[in-house]
Structures are given as C-alpha cells and as structure tokens.
Amino acid sequence: MRRKTWQRDAVRDELEQQSGFVSAQGLHATLVTQGTAIGLATVYRALADLASDGDADSLQSDDGETLYRACRTDSHHHHLICRQCGRTVEIEAAAVEKWARKVASDNSFTHEYHVIDIFGLCPDCAK
Amino acid sequence: MRRKTWQRDAVRDELEQQSGFVSAQGLHATLVTQGTAIGLATVYRALADLASDGDADSLQSDDGETLYRACRTDSHHHHLICRQCGRTVEIEAAAVEKWARKVASDNSFTHEYHVIDIFGLCPDCAK
DNA sequence: CGTGCTAATGATAATCGTTGTCAAAAGTAA
DNA sequence: TTACTTTTGACAACGATTATCATTAGCACG
Structure with missing residues (x-):
C-alpha cells in the first residue's frame, strides 16, 4: 500500500511546475533552494514511482541523466x-x-x- | 591529426561484426575474449571518435549505458x-x-x- | 634508416548519476 | 493510543564513463 507523504507531494507539485524535462538532481536542488528539506534519495524514489504509475514521462539525456516530466495527457506541446x-x-x-x-x-x-x-x-x- | 592504430581498426571491425547495438564494455569484453589485448579506455575513445565522425550511431539505453552501432541509416527505428x-x-x-x-x-x-x-x-x- | 615531435595507449584514480542499506520517523488501521 | 509497516534520509556502495599521466608508437622529414 502506498502511503501519502508531503515529500511525494512536494516532488509531484514541483515537477508539474516545470515546463520541460528535469533531472532528479535538478529537481532536488530546486526544492532545497526553496527551503524544502528533502533527501536526494527520496526525490529519486518519488520520481521513479511517478514514472511507473504513469504520472511522469522519463527519458535518458545524451549525457546519461534520466530526465522526468509531468505527464500531461490533455494539452501538451x-x-x-x-x-x-x-x-x-x-x-x-x-x-x-x-x-x-x-x-x-x-x-x-x-x-x-x-x-x-x-x-x-x-x-x-x-x- | 588522427593517427591510424590497430586498436581503432579492431574496434571498428568488431563493431561492424555486431548485428545490433553494443555497449563499450561489451565490445571490450568481446575483444579481450578473442585474445585482443586492448584497454577499456581505448575502446571508449575509439567508439566516441567513430560516433563523432558519423561512422557510428549512439544512444542511451534505459539502464544508462551508451550503446553503439555501426552506422546503417536504414535500421533506425x-x-x-x-x-x-x-x-x-x-x-x-x-x-x-x-x-x-x-x-x-x-x-x-x-x-x-x-x-x-x-x-x-x-x-x-x-x- | 634514424630522429624528433606528438598523438594514442592503457593502468588506474577520479567523477558522477543512481541505487542499496538501515536505523529512525511517520502514515494507517484497529 | 497501539501495533504494524512503509517511507525517509544520511551515507556507503556501485557501475559506467572520463581524466590523469607516464609510456609507447605513428608519422613526417632529414
């Protein structure tokens, strides 16, 4: 059973804020800069969960990073x-x-x- | 100036031997198993050169490896x-x-x- | 042929993104 | 509350790749 935590919400919210693809590290850095004390491993786990639930797309950039984007089925570009x-x-x-x-x-x-x-x-x- | 070495040739030849995409490590392992004493770093460099010369395609696999293939424009999918x-x-x-x-x-x-x-x-x- | 210059090699250390570990913290059902 | 179980987070570990650097070897040119 998947539990609801503020960390997962924070990751999801911030991901939806972003316009394009973001790396896990980048998203973590953004959150920390905004004053959200969250662990890097937690961000990785939250993003992986979002991706496997179909709430985020992921792809590999050419320099080997995994990039994530909030999945918008309605109007995306x-x-x-x-x-x-x-x-x-x-x-x-x-x-x-x-x-x-x-x-x-x-x-x-x-x-x-x-x-x-x-x-x-x-x-x-x-x- | 790019010099001609048997190592580069060995990498190019072996890459052309392969049917699909191969990782640098995989290609290195194959070469070593065949009795070709070649350094891992050299294989990485040779493959990167082939790719930047347009003689090989490269892409990132889902588990983060860079895969190479001898350039065949008809098999991109x-x-x-x-x-x-x-x-x-x-x-x-x-x-x-x-x-x-x-x-x-x-x-x-x-x-x-x-x-x-x-x-x-x-x-x-x-x- | 040498000879000199310099690119290429290769063993290894370093880097970097990511995942595993595990004790402590927090969600959830009762 | 209580008991149970997932999640967290600091940090270690890991695997692919890149940098380092002393050594080797192409490649002019004499």
Whole structure:
C-alpha cells in the first residue's frame, strides 16, 4: 500500500511546475533552494514511482541523466531543444500526435502517451 | 591529426561484426575474449571518435549505458512500449523522421536527433 | 634508416548519476 | 493510543564513463 507523504507531494507539485524535462538532481536542488528539506534519495524514489504509475514521462539525456516530466495527457506541446545552450522552441505536432495515437491503437495499446522531442544545435551554437 | 592504430581498426571491425547495438564494455569484453589485448579506455575513445565522425550511431539505453552501432541509416527505428510489463513493439516512422528533420531545419537547427517513444498499456495489461 | 615531435595507449584514480542499506520517523488501521 | 509497516534520509556502495599521466608508437622529414 502506498502511503501519502508531503515529500511525494512536494516532488509531484514541483515537477508539474516545470515546463520541460528535469533531472532528479535538478529537481532536488530546486526544492532545497526553496527551503524544502528533502533527501536526494527520496526525490529519486518519488520520481521513479511517478514514472511507473504513469504520472511522469522519463527519458535518458545524451549525457546519461534520466530526465522526468509531468505527464500531461490533455494539452501538451513538444520542444526543439538546443543541446548546447538549452534554448527551446515550442513546436506544433498535430500530425504527429495523430500518428502516435494510430500506432498505439493499431497495436491494441490503450492509454497512449508519448515522448517526442527534437534535439540539435541552434544557429548560435553551431559554429 | 588522427593517427591510424590497430586498436581503432579492431574496434571498428568488431563493431561492424555486431548485428545490433553494443555497449563499450561489451565490445571490450568481446575483444579481450578473442585474445585482443586492448584497454577499456581505448575502446571508449575509439567508439566516441567513430560516433563523432558519423561512422557510428549512439544512444542511451534505459539502464544508462551508451550503446553503439555501426552506422546503417536504414535500421533506425522507434518503440511502442507497454508501461506496465515493458513489452515493446518496434515501429517504422519514416514520415516522422522526415518531420523531425524538417522542424529542425525550419528553425535553423543542425545536427538534429530526436527522442520519439510511444507508451501505453498493451492488451494483456489493459485488463 | 634514424630522429624528433606528438598523438594514442592503457593502468588506474577520479567523477558522477543512481541505487542499496538501515536505523529512525511517520502514515494507517484497529 | 497501539501495533504494524512503509517511507525517509544520511551515507556507503556501485557501475559506467572520463581524466590523469607516464609510456609507447605513428608519422613526417632529414
């Protein structure tokens, strides 16, 4: 049985506050800076639980960190992210949304959600 | 100036021998088992060079390893993943690949790569 | 051929994200 | 309350990767 603790709530709330993907360490640092005394291991555990409950997406960044994002099934958007400076551009993806839903239903998968993000080098960092 | 060494050749040859993705450690182990005395750090460096030269693809596995594959542009694919049991279905995404590249170039981003994964509940887990 | 310069190697130490450990603290049902 | 059990958190441990640095060996060029 999963118990309700203020730590889990704090992690969930802070994750929902974030616009994009965050690392466990980053989220922990944010919480601590805000005056929330919470252990790093607890943040890792809370995020792992959120991800396995389907309340968060997770993916591996190219430098080996696990990144998390609050799972928004309603209105979510995608990002084009510069891997050098972190600059992001919001992108329209209606066609891809539809494609993702179709792939899922073609394979009889339900409760579909997806992680679609594009990375690259922005013009300024390309030189 | 990049010098030619038998170690780099050994890594490249062995990588081309492999059918799918391999980790640096795995490739090193294979080489050593075959009687090739080569250092682990050298394998890491050779693979990183191959990847940055565009001769190999690299990606992060879900357990945090960097995996390498000799570059074959026709075998890039994405996954439909059951978030309950982990069962995965490989999916073709040629149209989405093209879309991702277009989004990147429309915004003058170069060296594009993307994270596209679809999650859901497979038929068995849906009940 | 040497000879000199310097990139590459490899054993090992260091780093970094993450997970395991375990005693203490706190949620929950009675 | 009480009893039981999960969760927490400080810290140790772990595994993949990277840095260090003395040694080795490509690769011009004489």
